[in-house]
Amino acid sequence: MKFSINQKNLYNALNIVRRAVAKNQTLPILTGIFLNLKNNTLTLKSTDLELGIEYKLQVEGQIDGSIVLPATQFSNIIRELPNETINIELNKDKWQLQIKCINSLFKINGYDPDEFPNLPQVEESANFKLPSSKFKEMIKKVRISTSKDETQPALTGALFEVESEKVKMVSTNTYRLSYIEAPLKTSVNEKIAVILPGSTLQELNNLLEDEGTVEIEVDNNYVRFNFAGIEVISRLIEGKFPNYELVIPDESNSKFSADLSQLHGSVKRASLIAKLDANIITLSADQELMEINSTEGSSGYAHEEVKIEMEGPEQKINIDAGYFIDVLKVLDSEEINIEMIGPLNPLVVKSKTEAGDKFIYLIMPVRSQS
């Protein structure tokens, strides 16, 4: 393997594929990045066996070949080199890569590339397309409600459902729930209902840009995302996702709206006191005003007031302030719309766009502590 490449281009490529490099050292080769040169195409890939990322770019190739290099070390060196042409050459006898750039010379010891696992194939699959910006927004809103509890694997991911005209994503940790749907422009050949791992959502959120399209292919075990020259392959979570439709209320008794940034500020401040205890706040909405109170604990007390516009009877509910803040952070409208039934039913945040996008966020109430 022998080729020339610009420092910035190589560093950018390494930053993409580094995201799937294994964090633990059980299989040392998985802490590395696989490089392959064929003609003038350099392919970089990484995998932790759950997630795999592949990225290709054009270089000035001279001799084809492959190697696996320790990711952190390789990236750190490329980062510190000046933005100039880097000349790279493999010493195959030692699995050692030589990196030359102006007055710098590095030799990095790597691994035999034949020992690097292949990324899984997605076969005979259902496939469709989504605008990258749309998919990124869905991920942002659904990611917040995934569970950290590994004893219920299905809840650590998000349900991903595609029917002829709609794509839906749902996540819940049983105390709160995110539901988002968007109209689909391309048709899908069969119905899809799979669970995407939370960690995959996280990496997609980091990698997706606001422009372009994502191609998505799904089979029974894997999903593949293709965008901006990047291929992301993820294992799916096995198991059954809970029947979320039963949980989302059809109707409400009271509806109110408030200024998003004012409400966000007030809940954040009330939480500064509430979190010293169990982070529970009480919302009391009455016609023109919502009061937000922490319980009066050993460290103090917080009281906030926010102007609202309200329809229906007054409402009072205890909720986890952290769950409320999570949704206030990801909403991008000026106003927030909230619906309530009563103190024992979930508080529901709803938003809708003219394009047909729908977002519902549920927070289960906490029973009064008194």
Added chain:
Amino acid sequence: MKFSINQKNLYNALNIVRRAVAKNQTLPILTGIFLNLKNNTLTLKSTDLELGIEYKLQVEGQIDGSIVLPATQFSNIIRELPNETINIELNKDKWQLQIKCINSLFKINGYDPDEFPNLPQVEESANFKLPSSKFKEMIKKVRISTSKDETQPALTGALFEVESEKVKMVSTNTYRLSYIEAPLKTSVNEKIAVILPGSTLQELNNLLEDEGTVEIEVDNNYVRFNFAGIEVISRLIEGKFPNYELVIPDESNSKFSADLSQLHGSVKRASLIAKLDANIITLSADQELMEINSTEGSSGYAHEEVKIEMEGPEQKINIDAGYFIDVLKVLDSEEINIEMIGPLNPLVVKSKTEAGDKFIYLIMPVRSQS
């Protein structure tokens, strides 16, 4: 206690005094900030018994009084409030402070201010003045060489010597040494030679601004710094500082200069490989070129070349790359001047300004590993 204050002014004041708040919880009241209102002056202070900070500012006072408030909680709340007038009122029966700002109301439980220790007094002391920017620069260059080893307390701080016309600071962990001196414009009434704790240097570095003057008062046990309305009082380190003058070589065999940023880049890159081992690099200077090599270890090898101008015979030395990087970071010239005697004598970085400032940095060599 009852007064009004602008949010930004209060938050700024809290950020200053928070720096001396105790990090551990052994004496809970020391994790708090003492507030006192007298007429229209609000005094804030904090101490961890090693370091104390006091700051005064003008407010619209109504009722005088004092309280101690948990620092983190109080600062977090003030940070999240809008930049408006805050009304503060003490409920002395409960040692509870009420904070009102537009639609926000907080009550924070605090401590009886009589239980807060007084900051120590500096008595019958030697005193002098320094420009803040000069003192900050001295601290920046001397701070890097203090030791972390608590078994030799004197080395965890910096020697601070003042004679009639000069101020000197020296620090060493025995493997490297910083020496800096500057001419003194104001006269000092007696010779000073004390050891300032490393943590005090760190906080001074954070608090000092580039404008104004620092007044410094020293007695046998404490030192007081006065600048920009801030008073910092620090315990001195007892013990004897090693005789550093014997270590600084009077002469050298070879002198060379290099471009600082080029050398910095090269050493940083070579260290990426060297630090996977013991972080030792070999410098070989010969007339027009300095080579920087890592030892060839299990993970790889680095070789860098930097152009130099040199007088005297060729030199080769093994040093700790981290110690070298530390000084390359704090130098602010375009060029670096280095002097050497031989492979068993320290490498010496020297800089001098026309104003009479002098900086010397020594790195002890590491014996060749072969």
